[in-house]
Amino acid sequence: MGIKRGLKVLAVSALSLGLLAGCNSSGGSEGSNGGGGSGKVIKIATQTPLSGGSATLGESIKLGAQLALEENKKKFEDLGYKLQLQPYDDQADPKKGVANAQLIGSDKSILGVVGHLNSGVSIPSSEVYEKYKVPMVSPANTATEVTDRGLKTVNRIVARDDFQGPAGADFAINKLGAKKIFVIQDKTAYGTGLADAFKKAAEEAGAEILGYEGITVGEKDFNGVLTQVLSKKPDLVFFGGLYTEGGQLIRQARDKGIKIPFMGGDGMDSSTLVEIAGDAVENVYYTSVAADASKSTEGKDFSSKYKEKFNKNVESYSAYGYDSMSVLLKGLEAAIEGSDGDLPAREKVAEEIRKIQDFQGVVTKVGFDDIGDNKFAKVYIYKFSEAKYPGVQEGEISK
Amino acid sequence: MLAEILQSLPQVLVDGIALGAIYAVIALGYTMVYGILELINFAHGEIFMTGAFIGVAMLILMTGMGWLAAMPAILALILVLVVTSILTGFMGVGIERMAYRPLRNSPKLITLISAIGVSFLLQDLVRFITEYKRGNYILTGPSMFNEQFSIKFSSISSSFSDAFFKTSTLILIIAVVIMMIGLDFFVNKTKWGMAMRAVAQDRETASLMSINVNKVISLTFFIGSALGGATGVLFAVQYGTIDPYIGFILGLKAFTAAVLGGIGNIRGAMAGGLMLGILEMFAAANLQLLTGGIFGAEYKDVFAFAILIVVLIFKPEGLFGKAVTEKV
Numbered sequence: 001m002g003i004k005r006g007l008k009v010l011a012v013s014a015l016s017l018g019l020l021a022g023c024n025s026s027g028g029s030e031g032s033n034g035g036g037g038s039g040k041v042i043k044i045a046t047q048t049p050l051s052g053g054s055a056t057l058g059e060s061i062k063l064g065a066q067l068a069l070e071e072n073k074k075k076f077e078d079l080g081y082k083l084q085l086q087p088y089d090d091q092a093d094p095k096k097g098v099a100n101a102q103l104i105g106s107d108k109s110i111l112g113v114v115g116h117l118n119s120g121v122s123i124p125s126s127e128v129y130e131k132y133k134v135p136m137v138s139p140a141n142t143a144t145e146v147t148d149r150g151l152k153t154v155n156r157i158v159a160r161d162d163f164q165g166p167a168g169a170d171f172a173i174n175k176l177g178a179k180k181i182f183v184i185q186d187k188t189a190y191g192t193g194l195a196d197a198f199k200k201a202a203e204e205a206g207a208e209i210l211g212y213e214g215i216t217v218g219e220k221d222f223n224g225v226l227t228q229v230l231s232k233k234p235d236l237v238f239f240g241g242l243y244t245e246g247g248q249l250i251r252q253a254r255d256k257g258i259k260i261p262f263m264g265g266d267g268m269d270s271s272t273l274v275e276i277a278g279d280a281v282e283n284v285y286y287t288s289v290a291a292d293a294s295k296s297t298e299g300k301d302f303s304s305k306y307k308e309k310f311n312k313n314v315e316s317y318s319a320y321g322y323d324s325m326s327v328l329l330k331g332l333e334a335a336i337e338g339s340d341g342d343l344p345a346r347e348k349v350a351e352e353i354r355k356i357q358d359f360q361g362v363v364t365k366v367g368f369d370d371i372g373d374n375k376f377a378k379v380y381i382y383k384f385s386e387a388k389y390p391g392v393q394e395g396e397i398s399k
Numbered sequence: 400m401l402a403e404i405l406q407s408l409p410q411v412l413v414d415g416i417a418l419g420a421i422y423a424v425i426a427l428g429y430t431m432v433y434g435i436l437e438l439i440n441f442a443h444g445e446i447f448m449t450g451a452f453i454g455v456a457m458l459i460l461m462t463g464m465g466w467l468a469a470m471p472a473i474l475a476l477i478l479v480l481v482v483t484s485i486l487t488g489f490m491g492v493g494i495e496r497m498a499y500r501p502l503r504n505s506p507k508l509i510t511l512i513s514a515i516g517v518s519f520l521l522q523d524l525v526r527f528i529t530e531y532k533r534g535n536y537i538l539t540g541p542s543m544f545n546e547q548f549s550i551k552f553s554s555i556s557s558s559f560s561d562a563f564f565k566t567s568t569l570i571l572i573i574a575v576v577i578m579m580i581g582l583d584f585f586v587n588k589t590k591w592g593m594a595m596r597a598v599a600q601d602r603e604t605a606s607l608m609s610i611n612v613n614k615v616i617s618l619t620f621f622i623g624s625a626l627g628g629a630t631g632v633l634f635a636v637q638y639g640t641i642d643p644y645i646g647f648i649l650g651l652k653a654f655t656a657a658v659l660g661g662i663g664n665i666r667g668a669m670a671g672g673l674m675l676g677i678l679e680m681f682a683a684a685n686l687q688l689l690t691g692g693i694f695g696a697e698y699k700d701v702f703a704f705a706i707l708i709v710v711l712i713f714k715p716e717g718l719f720g721k722a723v724t725e726k727v
Contacts, residue, residue: 224683
């Protein structure tokens with residue numbers, strides 16, 4: 001009986017949770033409809049995951065963007081417009097992202113989007129933005145397909161995935177002196193793509209690839225592959241994959257007495273990696289498209305402003321949220337100036353954003369090429385020297 | 400080529416036996432339930448996973464209260480193993496009572512669907528609770544039994560290299576052996592074990608012989624789930640990190656092991672599990688050598704399952720199974 005009653009309580013609470021969630025989303029869309037009436041309000045949307053597993057990162061992008069927007073409020077009031085932030089939660093889910101994109105498209109007062117965190121969400125959502133001509137500036141999407149489709153509205157300020165592998169190879173061979181490399185990948189689009197790009201660049205640079213092996217996502221035992229590593233004795237292992245498998249792999253490798261450096265892509269850039277691997281994480285390198293904000297004075301200023309305002313520490317993409325919003329607003333400003341006081345058309349804003357060639361942001365310089373990639377984007381190499389996240393920035397590689 | 404395979408063989412065997420031991424104990428849970436109810440209890444992999452989470456939660460709690468530092472690690476582990484297996488055991492009984500017993504007389508497929516439902520429910524329940532408590536559903540336990548040591552195979556013959564492993568691997572294998580011997584003794588030598596075998600053979604006749612069939616079925620679920628839960632704890636200690644989805648792939652492979660050994664046969668499940676583990680590890684380490692670089696380690700499952708298919712073609716009842724004529 002007790003168990004049955006427990007189940008009932010569970011069912012009821014689940015239902016009421018659902019109701020609450022329903023209230024929230026309907027509340028959000030009402031708000032956006034209400035604002036649509038007044039002509040002098042310009043809204044900039046953010047679309048990032050605000051709930052679920054990557055909520056911390058999504059929230060940090062939103063807060064970074066919010067900070068930039070609030071700092072620019074005054075300037076736009078002088079121009080006769082009231083700036084407003086309209087955050088959307090894409091739940092890291094492509095379906096939700098597209099649904100939100102439809103809402104954004106139909107709200108005429110929204111003139112730009114900062115987002116998304118996930119390339120997988122960004123790609124279908126940007127199809128909708130393109131349809132409604134809403135310009136998007138992405139703080140974090142690295143997939144090549146995001147800009148390779150040549151959409152007029154899509155821009156990003158971070159480096160592309162196909163640069164991460166070569167940058168990693170460059171660092172591994174020239175800085176770490178690796179000559180014999182073993183490559184492991186996780187058979188996903190991300191992992192294989194990264195590992196292939198690394199392998200190609202490493203071979204071109206003269207390194208010998210001793211093995212190229214795959215593992216299965218979701219498994220926990222990688223001893224088989226590691227036995228190969230053990231017998232082939234490479235001086236570096238490159239892993240194309242995510243932190244869950246990466247952490248296990250590193251841990252099991254160290255248990256087998258494999259002490260050589262490991263290297264991975266931004267999929268390893270997670271505190272969970274450190275949690276999983278523990279002390280084994282020492283001597284692990286990863287590439288990231290996000291710079292360590294505390295390395296520059298502008299970055300430090302930004303961190304303290306952010307901390308003061310939101311009472312939270314900056315995450316890796318906070319400053320990128322800030323810079324994305326700043327770039328977007330710069331384009332918007334140019335568009336307003338060109339439109340003689342009328343609310344500028346979305347196409348116009350998109351055009352002006354694409355025209356930006358040398359904008360100095362907090363963490364990165366921004367200049368878009370003809371498909372919306374940032375010409376000044378860099379890849380940064382981090383190293384874990386102890387079981388502490390994040391790692392220390394060891395170097396930066398530019399194109 | 401042969402020399403290279405031989406070189407890594409000790410390491411492959413050690414890793415393969417460790418993985419195979421885990422498959423074997425989970426396979427026991429599948430095979431026992433199948434033997435008695437002819438039901439494939441797909442929720443068993445999730446019971447294993449829940450056991451892992453309960454175990455790690457207890458270990459974290461004990462670390463927090465300083466108990467782990469105060470008592471010998473092995474004692475703490477035994478305590479956690481016992482408590483976890485009792486909890487998961489009762490969980491198994493509860494699942495049988497709620498999800499399977501009401502459906503016992505309906506077609507087998509209905510119960511199977513119910514089992515899949517339970518498995519999803521458990522997955523997301525554990526994920527929800529962990530995420531709610533820790534903000535992240537990937538859980539890493541305190542690191543225990545991390546001392547590494549190696550067996551000097553190279554001193555036997557220079558064509559072998561040394562095998563490295565951790566204390567936890569040793570503990571895992573010993574614990575699994577104890578569990579298997581205990582179960583084998585229980586099923587073959589005790590009164591309750593005899594009752595279990597009787598129910599497996601013919602439920603109605605067994606009930607006519609004054610065997611309480613419901614009780615025996617509950618007991619079967621209790622033992623199977625307790626073993627599964629305990630293996631979960633051992634798994635968590637061995638691999639360090641767990642997530643709510645570990646039960647799926649492991650459960651699938653353990654089920655395969657049970658089929659390989661002959662489903663319904665307890666010793667078969669043990670042998671099948673070990674065999675699958677070693678085959679998989681062997682394939683992961685040597686497939687590239689064997690095929691001259693055409694297939695890599697990622698095809699290890701294909702290799703292991705191809706062997707399964709071959710075995711089942713020639714011996715459809717599994718390695719240790721007896722061909723049973725359909726009861727009319």
